[in-house]
Amino acid sequence: MKKQLGPSDAIFPVPAALIVSGIKEKANIITLAWIGVASSTPPTIGISVRKQRYTLELIRKTGEFSVNFPGASLYKQVDYCGMTTGRKTDKFKETQLTPIESKKIKPPIIKECPYNIECRVSKEIIIGDYIHILGEVLESHVDLDKVDNSKRAGFDMSKIDPLVYFAQAREYWRVGEKLGDSYSVGNQIKKKS
Ligand SMILES: Cc1cc2nc3c(=O)[nH]c(=O)nc-3n(C[C@H](O)[C@H](O)[C@H](O)COP(=O)(O)O)c2cc1C
Structure with a gap:
């Protein structure tokens, strides 16, 4: 049995x-949780920004934005950037x-965030109160001390310690331990059957 929660x-x-x-x-x-990968070819990130955000004005001026992934320890700075507007506050200075x-x-990108992506806007889509902005990825960066060429990504994910968000609960969390390798562990099921 399941309880219905409505259109979440x-x-x-x-x-x-x-x-x-x-x-x-x-x-x-700005802090954004409504963000995801829209395409791998070309590499494209989608972000959803409410129409009234100051950020939307700024993105439209240059047609560019950077996406910076904070480590878990930056959760207070992340929350601050999600509660104050750049119209009134210099968030770089305050954080x-x-x-x-x-x-x-x-x-710019943010030095303290271990992984950063540079995007150029390729499309805007209006969805209700939001503008969904697609940004083609032009470059990405990772901290040198996280680089590990023996890993598939070219860096060690455990050293990134990414911050994750549970929007329904309004809670910040950190990632637990690695469970397995994708495109690989599934074979263990195939082999049994
Ligand atoms: C955890 C978190 C996630 C958020 N996600 C979004 C989002 O996906 N889209 C959005 O428009 N606002 C989002 N916000 C709200 C904005 O970050 C907030 O309104 C911010 O103050 C706007 O900054 P600006 O006026 O400098 O652009 C989020 C806030 C928090 C705390």
Whole structure:
């Protein structure tokens, strides 16, 4: 038996990512949970931003944004960037997060976030109160101290310690232990049958 919860908008877990828009001292950070991969070819990330967000104005000015994935320890800074507007607050200054130059876009990436993606807007889709923005990925970065060329990703995921978000509960969590390798462990079921 199951209890129906109604038309929920929340899937879980999702990242709580920090998106940077704008340039230099006008750069702004927003926390977004409605974010996902839209395509691998071309590599494209989708973000959903409410129409009234200051971030939307800034993204439209340059047509670019960076996506920064915080480690779990940054959960307070993440929450702060999700409760204050860049219209009134310099969120880089208040959180003491550090903007560093991107390689291919004008908005900076965030030094303290271990994994960063540079995007150029390829499409906007209106969905109710939101604008879903598709951003083609132009470059990505990982902290040098997380690099491990023996791993498939080229870095060690356990050192990234990504922050995850349970939107329905409004709770920040960290990831547990690795269970297995994808496109591989499923074979154990096939072999039995
Ligand atoms: C955990 C978390 C997730 C959020 N996810 C989204 C989201 O996906 N889309 C959105 O428009 N706002 C989201 N918000 C709200 C914005 O981050 C918030 O309104 C922010 O203050 C807007 O910043 P800005 O005015 O500088 O653009 C989220 C907030 C939190 C705390």
